[in-house]
Amino acid sequence: MRQEQMSTPLPGFEEFEEPAGAKGPGRPGISGGHGGSDGDGGAVGSGEPGGRHSGVPGQSPARSDHRREIAPGAVHVPGWLTMAQQRELVTACRGWARGPAPIRHTKLPRGGVMSVQTVCIGWHWQPYAYTRTADDVNGARVAEFPPWMVDLGRRALVEAYQDSTAxxxxxxxxxxxxxxxxxxxxxxxxDKEERSxxxxxxxxIGDTCVFRFGNTETRTKPYTDVELASGDLFVFGGPSRFAYHGVPKVRPGTGDPAxxxxxxxxxxxxxxxxxxx
Ligand SMILES: O=C(O)CCC(=O)C(=O)O
Ligand SMILES: [Fe+2]
Incomplete structure (x- = not known):
């Protein structure tokens, strides 16, 4: 059903294959594993958190030392993912974007359509509830949430909160x-459909955006605008878990095709x- 959703172009995402010169040496832990599998994962599921500490040739210098608390419990860690990890995530996401429930512009209850295109794993989000099946797409059960991504999420919290138990x-x-x-x-x-x-x-990953991180009371000021670039981690928990946030702008052409x-x-x-x- 809904052919228009199946044919939505995803410039830069859908058609893209292997970037020229992407296969460099010295990327430990790259398995080529697909995110849709439940195997032990590749670079994103193994090795060091973030991975900018290894001094691997060809990687940009660590930026995680520029970690910044934007609000209590809300932390920005620039450059946390290596390029190799970003590529593995892109590959995994490209697979999920194809199905079982293809990526689509989410329809809003009052007739609007989101400009962002979204695909979900684990549970399917549709305004404003989670279900196991993508009832507003094709009814398919969404892909499993892979163990390697749980692990990545745990390492993200350790890094963001600088606490080995986080x-x-x-x-x-x-x-x-x-x-x-x-x-x-x-x-x-x-983000408030979660009961947690x-x-x-x-x-x-990709083009930099302006990420607007606000407060828990209103959609308006006070807020802080943060530039989220490729590889950046942002965590919001604790007193900031239910803060309003949004993306007012993407900066075209700022991403690295690698x-x-x-x-x-x-x-x-x-x-x-x-x-x-
Ligand atoms: O794209 C982003 O950085 C934020 C996405 C977001 O807020 C959401 O999916 O609920
Ligand atoms: Fe959100």
């Missing part, structure tokens, strides 16, 4: 994978739904 017991069971083309935006909203106060772990994305922006937000079944 990931203990953190078991995200859903991720929304958003693709932004040059025009896409995301209005100020709260566990943190949201957000990973960005990430596997020729254009646009990919964002992955892992969450704990607190749901059973």
């Amino acid at each position: 990931g203990d017991g953190y078991t995200p069971d859903t991720a929304l994978i958003n693709f932004y083309d040059d025009q896409a935006k995301l209005g100020m909203h709260q 106060g566990a943190p949201v772990v957000s990973l960005s 990430s596997g994305l020729a254009g646009g922006r990919l964002n992955i937000t892992m969450r704990v739904t607190g749901l059973d079944g």
Whole structure:
């Protein structure tokens, strides 16, 4: 059903294959494993958190020392993912974007359509509830949330909160994978369909965006605008878990095609739904 959703172009995402010169030496832990499998994963599921500490040739210098607390419990860690990890995530997301429930512009209850395109794993989010099946797409059960991504989420919390125990017991069971083309935006909203106060772990790949991180009371000021670039981690938990946030702008052409994305922006937000079944 809904042919128009199947044929939505994803410039920079859908058609992109292997970037020229992407296969460099010295990328430990690259398995080529697909995110849809439940194997032990590849670079994103193994090795060092973030991975910018290894001094691997060809990687940009660590930026995680520029970690910044934007609000209590909300932390930005620039450059957390290596290029190799970004490529593995792009490959995994490209697979999920094809199915079992293809990526689509989410329809809103009052007739609007989101400019962002989204595919979910673990649980399917549709305004404003989670289900196991993508009832507003094709009815298919969404892909499993892979163990390697749970592990990545735990390492993200350890890094963001600089606390070796911060990931203990953190078991995200859903991720929304958003693709932004040059025009896409995301209005100020709260992530509040989850019945859990566990943190949201957000990973960005491709073009830089302006990420607006606000307060828990209103969609408006006070807020802080943060530039989220390729490889950046942003975690919001604790007192900031239910803060309003949005993406007012993507900066076209700012991404490095070596990430596997020729254009646009990919964002992955892992969450704990607190749901059973
Ligand atoms: O794209 C982003 O950085 C944020 C995405 C987001 O807020 C969401 O999926 O709920
Ligand atoms: Fe959100």
